[in-house]
Amino acid sequence: MTVLTARPPPATPITKPSGYPPLRLSLKPPGPLSGLLDGAWWPRSRDLTRELPALTDLLDPLWGRITRVTVNPTHWPVVPRKVPVNGHVVKVGWYKDEQDPHQLLVLSYHVGRWDLLIIPPETGAAAAGRLMAAACDPLIVRTGSALLADELDRYPVAPTEADPPGRTQAEAWEAEGGAMAAPPVGTTGGR
Numbered sequence: 001m002t003v004l005t006a007r008p009p010p011a012t013p014i015t016k017p018s019g020y021p022p023l024r025l026s027l028k029p030p031g032p033l034s035g036l037l038d039g040a041w042w043p044r045s046r047d048l049t050r051e052l053p054a055l056t057d058l059l060d061p062l063w064g065r066i067t068r069v070t071v072n073p074t075h076w077p078v079v080p081r082k083v084p085v086n087g088h089v090v091k092v093g094w095y096k097d098e099q100d101p102h103q104l105l106v107l108s109y110h111v112g113r114w115d116l117l118i119i120p121p122e123t124g125a126a127a128a129g130r131l132m133a134a135a136c137d138p139l140i141v142r143t144g145s146a147l148l149a150d151e152l153d154r155y156p157v158a159p160t161e162a163d164p165p166g167r168t169q170a171e172a173w174e175a176e177g178g179a180m181a182a183p184p185v186g187t188t189g190g191r
Contacts (some may be wrong), residue, residue: 023131024132026132027062038114041104044085045121046076048092053085061069064110066090072101075120102144117144127151165178 024042028035032052043051048071056066066085070093073079079094099105104116117135119128134147142150 001048018066023058023115024060024134025055025056026126027059028136031138031163032084034140036115037103037117037135037147038119039120040132042119043121043124046123048076048078049080049083052090052092056085056090059108060086063106063114064108066106068093068107070099070105071093071118072096072103074097074101088174093155100144115144117147120148127155 002083003007010150021044024044025039027039028037041055043055044053052069056069059066067086067088070092071079073094073096076094080092082089082091102118102120105117106114117131119131123131131151134142135144140147
């Protein structure tokens with residue numbers, strides 16, 4: 001697994017204020033295509049206008065100019081149509097039913113497409129590390145939602161006074177309005 005941590009130069013003071021923390025991204029090493037995911041991205045917020053410039057600044061030299069990304073709007077309060085990044089614009093699309101809510105599709109003119117697991121910003125560091133490793137493991141063939149559901153089932157939330165003992169993170173997520181949707185029957189996701 002390759003974990004890239006970078007602090008790219010700011011494109012504009014609005015998108016990346018001084019002191020912007022390093023990007024949290026892991027990518028599969030070069031080699032034959034395998035699995036459904038090409039890596040994982042752990043944004044610091046649910047603000048695509050703020051988060052995408054840092055991601056594309058790092059990916060542009062690796063994968064060619066990023067021209068478009070798509071998300072499922074389920075976990076993004078605002079999905080802008082375009083995001084200015086270091087000298088160009090990235091178009092942003094969304095697909096509610098067709099795209100896994102925990103994946104980001106990245107498209108480039110020169111190289112192609114990649115599917116990244118989106119780790120929720122509020123995820124703890126240990127869980128994010130496990131999810132990044134799983135998303136980059138060529139032997140794991142799981143969607144983003146399936147990886148997150150697996151993580152939530154394996155590592156239950158510590159009970160609080162408001163939570164019944166034994167309540168898992170998945171149950172807490174569902175109770176607080178989240179949704180762990182399974183892919184539609186007959187689809188495999190990914191490529």
